[in-house]
Amino acid sequence: MNSNRFTNGALGVLAWGVALLIFFPILWLLLTSFKTEQQAFTVVPNFFFSPTLESFKMALAQGSGYWHYAWNSALTAVASTVIGLALAVPAAYAMAFYPNKRTDFLLVWMVSTKFIPAVGVLIPIYLVYSAVGLLDNALGLTLLFTAMNLPIIVWMVYSYFRDIPKDIVEAADIDGASIMQTLFKVVLPLALPGLASTGLLALILAWNESFWSITMTDHRAATLAVYIASFKSAEGLFWAKMSAASVLAIAPIIVLGWFTQRQMVRGLTFGAVK
């Protein structure tokens, strides 16, 4: 009993420790964003200072382009998520309810495309995009995000569909439902929690993406990742402003995650605790 309590206590301390370790960079980012550039640049860490909103003012100021970049981030993230789900649902439906000999291989193959380092395909994609005029283009970026997330979306939607007993789909079939009716009246309503968390994850991954955003866009279609990177300029590093910009970039997604965390946890553990 006592030793049990001790173990629990120790585990609690460990958990808090790990959580703090993970959270610390974000905390430091947050603190730095309220400092002046001089305070931000000190070698000795400084936890106590009089906070200033100067960096935020600069970051949001007219001409900084924050809203332009935020709009691009939101547009590409939402559009790629919607297109991704629209493509993944029929694919996952076929694989979950009408599997054949090659289904397992297909799934693994699809996810294995995620093993390829992005740099490995950068040159061909860049050349193709350049040739068809998709560089620095919101549509081009959306397509990249869709392609990037599609394997994960298909895999997740597939596993949620697999949690739906096949009998239910067959019952709908016998009851006279077409494939579309089965999908919209039976399968999608049952997989809704899973679809929601898949959508959220895709949204977050697209929002946070920086490699493709920075390489494939310049200004017109640039996202918040490009905006943050722009603070590392020829004139030097602007830690405080960069931190403020980063806080502004991650804030929407953290707020979204905060409000949907119950949905997320429910969706991600849907099959496990059923």
Add this chain to the structure above:
Amino acid sequence: MAIVELKNVAKNYGSQIKGASSSNAVDDFNLVTRDGEFVVLVGPSGCGKSTTMRMIAGLERNTEGEILIGGRDVSQVPPKERDIAMVFQSYALYPHMSVAENMAFSLRLKKRPAEEIKQKIDEAAQTLGIQHLLERKPRELSGGQRQRVALGRAIVRDPQVFLMDEPLSNLDAKLRVDMRAEIVKLHKRLNVTTFYVTHDQVEAMTMGERIVVMKDGKIQQIDTPINLYEFPANRFVAGFIGNPSMNFLPAKHVDGVASGDGYRLSLDAAHRATMASRGAVDVWAGIRPEHLRLSDADATNRIEGTVDVVETLGAVTMVQLSVGEHAVSAQLPGHRKVQLGDTLTLTCDSDKLHLFDSESELAIARESTAAPSAAEA
């Protein structure tokens, strides 16, 4: 209502599923139902009974042969156009819909008028005693209630054929007996051709007008319950139908007497007649436990052994004996006091004896009462 015909139906999963064997899951299945008949498909798991039902439903395509419902070949027709209703072992209710919505689903898809839908649901709910559950979701129901809803969903459709795939397996023993009777009553009322799949031979015997016994994808015998019991076509059917199951003893047949170490059984006249042409051969002698009784050591038919297991059930006492190196079970009257280790002599009437060919395991029929499907070389 319709006659269902299966002609040389076979199913081979070979090319469809990874790791599936290349042999047929169902092979050369032939059956013609009467209109409104209650047919039970029974057999051990993996015997192809569910596959056969799924082929009738259209959930699996038959790879050979024809399936006719009401005279129409439906082999290439999708399930929703076959006018069938199915009750699944898992009930397969739509979890996000209320009981009423579950039952209305198929009618709404057919765009029936709302009043008609409501009327049909009310009728079915009344028949099944689930009027008070109509607004509930499936997860708020007990197993028995879900089963009723699943039946209700099937009957509102007025289908030509009912298919029931082990519908009672998930219920507890007592409820299963109640629902068994209820389904039979329901069938009498609706008089719709029904296929019922089960692995439970008691369910098959009590519910089926005709029973199809299957094993390894092949039909072993199709007959009425009583004929299966009295004239099993082969050793498998003899052992599968009847509870407790039949005893089998390897015996040497010489001049109308089948005997082995510890037992001697003489054949009746009709059996002698068929065995006369075979002469001295090895056979399997089959005796049902309920046909054995205690007797004196000098009886004409006798089986001697020592008692291994005694199960006192009250009405009857089940005894297991070692006879030579074989086990024989017997159902004795409940008042008999039997001790472990006792040596007993059992006897049975010669007309209750079954004989099976030792090679093919087919029944060796009596001359005059040969069952129609009992193959006799």
